Amino acid sequence: MTEKLIGKRSGSLQLFWRRNYGAMFILLWLVGFLVFRLYPFLSSLVYSFSDFELFKPEITKWGFMNYSEIFSDKKIMNSLGITFRYAFITVPLKLAFALFIAYILNYKIKGVNFFRTAYYIPSILGGSVAIAVLWKALFRDEGLINAVIRFFGGDGVNWLADPKYALFIISLLRVWQFGSAMVLFLAALKGVPADLYEAATIDGASKIRQFWSITVPMITPIIFYNLVTQLCQAFQEFNGPYIITQGGPRNATTLFSLLIYNRAFKSYEMGMASAMAWVLFIIVMVLSLIAFISQKYWVYYGDER
Amino acid sequence: MGEHSKKQIGTILKYAILIIVGFIMVYPLIWMVGATFKTNQEIFTNMTPFTAHPSLDGYRNSMNDYGGKINLLKAMLNTYSYVIPKVLFTVVSCTITAYGFGRFNFVGKNVLFAVLMSTLFLPNVVMNVPQYILYNNFGWIDSKIYLPLVIPSLFAFDTYFVFMMIQFLRNIPKELDEAATIDGCNSIQTLWHVICPMLKPAMVSCALFQFMWSSNDFMGPLLYVKTVERYPATIFVKLSMDADTGFEWNRVLAVSVISIIPQLVVFFCAQDQFIDGISAGSVKG
Incomplete structure (x- = not known):
């Protein structure tokens, strides 16, 4: 019973891999997108509501x-x-x-x-x-x-x-x-x-x-x-x-x-x-x-x- | 007036417009090159690019350095020390990404592709500030090997090129990939042995445009390069203009002309690829 289950699971895993392994070619871009675009993009929205200054230790005010x-x-x-x-x-x-x-x-x-x-x-x-x-x-x-x-x-x-x-x-x-x-x-x-x-x-x-x-x-x-x-x-x-x-x-x-x-x-x-x-x-x-x-x-x- | 002569006048008119506009377009550049051979007294009094008393002072002085720290040649070496890796990384990472999007299906592909396309229209101006903060946290500001300028290109940062390559890839028949698979190639071998040779024109276009854009880039080095010894040519030209305008224009113009010689050479060797590249991706510029 358990053997059968494992076999089935790894089978579907294999199937999943076979259908999606092409995604590995875009991983590089995806990582770059998350780190160099999405994170800065969102963080700048957050910063825009703060009095953040580069050489000041911390943010003291939030708001519009x-x-x-x-x-x-x-x-x-x-x-x-x-x-x-x-x-x-x-x-x-x-x-x-x-x-x-x-x-x-x-x-x-x-x-x-x-x-x-x-x-x-x-x-x-x-x-x-x-x-x-x-x-x-x-x-x-x-x-x-x-x-x-x-x-x-x-x-x-x-x-x-x-x-x-x-x-x-x-x-x-x-x-x-x-x-x-x-x-x-x-x-x-x-x-x-x-x-x-x-x-x-x-x-x-x-x-x-x-x-x-x-x-x-x-x-x-x-x-x-x-x-x-x-x-x-x-x-x-x-x-x-x-x-x-x-x-x-x-x-x-x-x-x-x-x-x-x-x-x-x-x-x-x-x-x-x-x-x-x-x-x-x-x-x-x-x-x-x-x-x-x-x-x-x-x-x-x-x-x- | 006969139909024939009317047509002739039309043709003459067209050539006249093309030549006059072309002349206005290119004359400043020709004048600029001519001006570098004039003395400073003559530059703005002589409207032609020619001079009766050619002088090489402009070029001789263009090699002066600033406080022994930087000169034009060193600045140009600095430029190409990050432009060349950037071009290589861009071609490699964009080709791989385009292959992934162009040839495979996977969960979430459509969403990710939409995201990729939307970054094409994302104005860079929002990104400068937070990217600076990010690189500052990484300790990359003023890095000796220009990390903030180079590293993003490892991750297919300039999505425009990915888009261009996907467009190219569409015209390469999928049967070629399938034949390679039957012959026992795995997907990486297919990329290397089948796709890359076929994509070569797109890769060349990508390399050429990235070369031009990153050699001209001013904002990037302005933000991320702080040490005078590491200034690239763009910053050096700006520096010499600020220091010398008013009295040494032949020197400033000579510096400018020398700084764009590599770009001019590349452009004239590869004009057709540029024109094809723009039309193929239907592009910016």
Whole structure:
């Protein structure tokens, strides 16, 4: 009796193993996920309700004080506004530009590969500090851009010292890197069936009409993908303002991530910094959620769901 | 105007736009390289990348060190001392994980896969603070071998690459695995002898992108590297800009150009893999 039971149990164990042993290949990832993502993610939520500081022995207060400080501090709210403005300048400009160039490249252009490479270089190098340095050389008062403007008789603008322009110049650094969005658009455009255009041409639709009624609807999935990833990145922008303007002039480029950095790694207020990070996180999540929900009104998937 | 000439004007217009935009895109980079050969007096007065009086001062001075502790070459060596292990670990761990998700069924697979996908959309900004605290508890901050930058990559931390490889794996027929099993390969041998050779293009893409991203990474070293001797190139470039702007731009630009030479070389040797890589995973960037 017992023998039979054991035999049965080890049999089912064997069966279980045979059905699930593939899981061992994802163990590495799972451990990493738990240790390096899930635990920090949850712990930061806990910290955000505390007055935890890195070099202070213990937490003395718990509660919503960090959050209420965020929403009552003018400087923080101001920076949140700047971050929104930054994202809403950068993302549409970048996507529009990427789509426009991809659209032209999609005609049977000689030397497509050459142009594609030229447009793609800024994307691959753009994240580096070297390019941020270049940006400063271009837009400083004595920089290249003003040299060109003055050559043509203009006055030039002190781009990075003028609160009116500084944020736009920081945006421009990312807009300039439209290459990878463009490559995606180009791949999507190639996938639009040619007979749709032929039929439209026979019906007498103009090129502009065709663009809005065929091209755009057919590539909405990639527009959607680019929109979500670029928004997510724009809200986290750090390198540009940190390296080029240090948040100035007069806080005009103090994006939210810069404030988080200062709170966390200059004054070591980890509790406060966590709360700020969570506010930003929730904003990004809500925006992505809006994008996902709105999908059914404007994103067209070939196999209509 | 005839249909034909209208078409011709359209074509000319398209090339004109492409060339003008391309020129604006690339000109700053060309100007930057040219500027490194100019004297500091000439850099901002001469808008062309060319100079009548080339000077190597920028490059000569770019080799200066800071307080005898760090110079550009050492900083670049520092960079690659963590970038190379990171690239290797990423390729290995992501391939294994993609194999698990792409080829096997197990309890909870769908949930775990959803979790994996959701980490793609998790903004890093929430993670910086708690990760710093975690690494601080581990005693990893300012580690001699850049533990906080390297170790997570052992655990397929950059899930984007896992996702990319799963996409690739879908196009490799399962019959190949089955044939290997019949020939007596166990699952690990199948991975090694069948899947890896077929996945090679994806692995190369993964290595290339990770190489670029981690060589450019600024935030990571900024948070986790505190000792001047261990600064990587990104921090060194920032340092030399802060120290020298205003008077030694040719030096600062020379430092910048040298620091991205390895990336440029890799990019030009492997352009097609980059473009394919982006399209394949339908990616970020």
